[in-house]
Amino acid sequence: MAILGLLNQAPMHGYELRKRVLVLLGGFRALSYGSLYPALKRMRENGWICVPDPADATRVLPADAPPLTGKRGKVVYALTAEGKERFQDLLTEGGPEAWEDERFGVRFAFFAQTEADVRLRILEGRRRRVEERRDGLRASLGRTRERLDRYTLELQQHGLDSVDREVRWLSELIDHERVDGTQIDRKKNNPPASTS
Amino acid sequence: MAILGLLNQAPMHGYELRKRVLVLLGGFRALSYGSLYPALKRMRENGWICVPDPADATRVLPADAPPLTGKRGKVVYALTAEGKERFQDLLTEGGPEAWEDERFGVRFAFFAQTEADVRLRILEGRRRRVEERRDGLRASLGRTRERLDRYTLELQQHGLDSVDREVRWLSELIDHERVDGTQIDRKKNNPPASTS
DNA sequence: TTCGTCATGTAATGGGTTACATGATTAC
DNA sequence: GTAATCATGTAACCCATTACATGACGAA
Numbered sequence: 001m002a003i004l005g006l007l008n009q010a011p012m013h014g015y016e017l018r019k020r021v022l023v024l025l026g027g028f029r030a031l032s033y034g035s036l037y038p039a040l041k042r043m044r045e046n047g048w049i050c051v052p053d054p055a056d057a058t059r060v061l062p063a064d065a066p067p068l069t070g071k072r073g074k075v076v077y078a079l080t081a082e083g084k085e086r087f088q089d090l091l092t093e094g095g096p097e098a099w100e101d102e103r104f105g106v107r108f109a110f111f112a113q114t115e116a117d118v119r120l121r122i123l124e125g126r127r128r129r130v131e132e133r134r135d136g137l138r139a140s141l142g143r144t145r146e147r148l149d150r151y152t153l154e155l156q157q158h159g160l161d162s163v164d165r166e167v168r169w170l171s172e173l174i175d176h177e178r179v180d181g182t183q184i185d186r187k188k189n190n191p192p193a194s195t196s
Numbered sequence: 197m198a199i200l201g202l203l204n205q206a207p208m209h210g211y212e213l214r215k216r217v218l219v220l221l222g223g224f225r226a227l228s229y230g231s232l233y234p235a236l237k238r239m240r241e242n243g244w245i246c247v248p249d250p251a252d253a254t255r256v257l258p259a260d261a262p263p264l265t266g267k268r269g270k271v272v273y274a275l276t277a278e279g280k281e282r283f284q285d286l287l288t289e290g291g292p293e294a295w296e297d298e299r300f301g302v303r304f305a306f307f308a309q310t311e312a313d314v315r316l317r318i319l320e321g322r323r324r325r326v327e328e329r330r331d332g333l334r335a336s337l338g339r340t341r342e343r344l345d346r347y348t349l350e351l352q353q354h355g356l357d358s359v360d361r362e363v364r365w366l367s368e369l370i371d372h373e374r375v376d377g378t379q380i381d382r383k384k385n386n387p388p389a390s391t392s
Numbered sequence: 393t394t395c396g397t398c399a400t401g402t403a404a405t406g407g408g409t410t411a412c413a414t415g416a417t418t419a420c
Numbered sequence: 421g422t423a424a425t426c427a428t429g430t431a432a433c434c435c436a437t438t439a440c441a442t443g444a445c446g447a448a
Contacts, residue, residue: 015427023340024348026355027332032409037429073416074427111347136223144219151307152220158365159222162358169354211399231436233401269444270399 001103003039004079004087005110007049011078014040024109040077048083051075094118099126120177127170134163197299199235200275200283201306203245207274210236220305236273244279247271290314295321316373323366330359 002021006012012020014036022030043049079087091114098107099122111119137160145153198217202208208216210232218226239245275283287310294303295318307315333356341349 013427014429023336026352027329027336033427033429034410034431035408041429105351108351109348112345133223140219140223149308152305154369155301155304156222162361165358165361173350209399210401228437229399229401230403230438234435237401 001087001090001110002106003043004048004083004090005106005113007077007079008084008087008113011052011076013074013076015074017077025105043083044077046082047080048086049077050080052078091115092118094121094125096125098122099129116177116180120174123170123174123177127167127174130163130166130170134160134167137163197283197286197306198302199239200244200279200286201302201309203273203275204280204283204309207248207272209270209272211270213273221301239279240273242278243276244282245273246276248274287311288314290317290321292321294318295325312373312376316370319366319370319373323363323370326359326362326366330356330363333359 002024003017006017006020006024014033017040018031018033018036022028040049044051091110094117097103104122104126107114107122114122137156141153141156141160148156198220199213202213202216202220210229213236214227214229214232218224236245240247287306289303290313293299300318300322303310303318310318333352337352337356344352
């Protein structure tokens with residue numbers, strides 16, 4: 001999704017993509033080349049992305065052509081129509097896939113392009129998820145507080161504080177969304193315009 | 197390390213181990229069976245853990261024996277001498293392996309059994325690591341603040357706040373360690389007693 | 393007696409990383 | 421000219437998950 005979303009903003013080559021993904025996800029850790037390039041290959045085989053001919057932008061290089069052995073240059077990728085469609089589909093998903101830890105970050109990074117109702121659904125789902133974790137942690141901490149050594153206690157407490165903070169953050173975002181949402185709802189009586 | 201450390205506290209069977217690991221790591225996510233049991237198998241082959249005969253605790257079941265097909269019971273694992281040694285070695289590690297994200301949590305969970313100087317080294321390494329991330333994030337945020345949409349900004353800001361909080365947490369722990377450390381150093385002029 | 397949870401395990405699969413190999417371009 | 425970084429890719433590997441298969445035990 002990160003790749004599709006970035007290519008949706010502008011065509012670019014793999015190396016550039018890698019740096020952008022890194023920033024997008026908060027500089028936590030870069031995608032390795034051994035992961036990035038095969039992914040691009042697969043996406044190309046799936047027809048989601050293509051390599052426009054630099055000499056003639058109306059033409060697209062065939063999917064199996066350009067090893068360009070010996071002299072490799074930059075390979076600029078662009079989204080195809082299917083790729084855009086696929087990205088739009090991902091943008092519409094509002095189920096658990098969108099709020100579990102692995103994807104929430106990427107999902108959130110493209111919130112500006114996500115419909116208001118989907119945003120709200122994801123934020124609420126995420127909050128429920130994090131609240132569950134918080135309650136579990138709180139319960140376990142309450143049960144075992146006496147038996148734990150200083151460090152384990154410290155670790156669990158810090159973990160609890162962290163999820164607590166995340167819940168508050170999400171709640172603020174949700175409140176904000178609700179305010180914006182009602183404002184918009186009052187303005188438009190027609191279905192949400194698909195601003196593609 | 198989690199498995200070795202838990203078995204170092206008391207022998208137990210796989211299922212129990214799984215629950216304990218979950219609590220140890222802050223309830224984030226349980227180890228899957230497909231990961232746990234093969235790991236136990238490997239550790240047994242390595243001679244780190246063994247299965248004492250329930251009928252006669254002085255005897256140990258051979259490593260290849262107990263599929264017990266048809267009627268399987270609980271398989272209680274215990275650390276061997278080599279296993280304890282291996283765990284002690286892990287406890288002594290104070291390099292990057294100990295402060296990178298993947299291991300710091302587990303490492304910290306066994307701090308009560310870790311020497312004071314190793315603890316300090318790990319905490320300082322960890323802090324450096326998180327500070328680096330914070331500075332990178334801050335710089336990137338400063339550079340791109342104007343061009344970012346509300347949500348990306350919100351995400352990066354929240355990330356920055358999180359690492360900031362972690363740095364403060366680590367600093368408090370380090371201060372605390374330093375105070376305790378000097379107190380202990382004053383008391384004992386002899387090398388640190390190995391309180392095994 | 394049936395449902396939930398305890399309990400152990402394997403096989404297929406997926407997704408990532410590391411290490412390697414190559415070469416272009418830029419800055420000093 | 422040479423070091424750093426840009427740039428693309430492959431192959432081997434590691435490690436975890438999912439899905440599956442089996443069965444014991446306690447409570448309703």
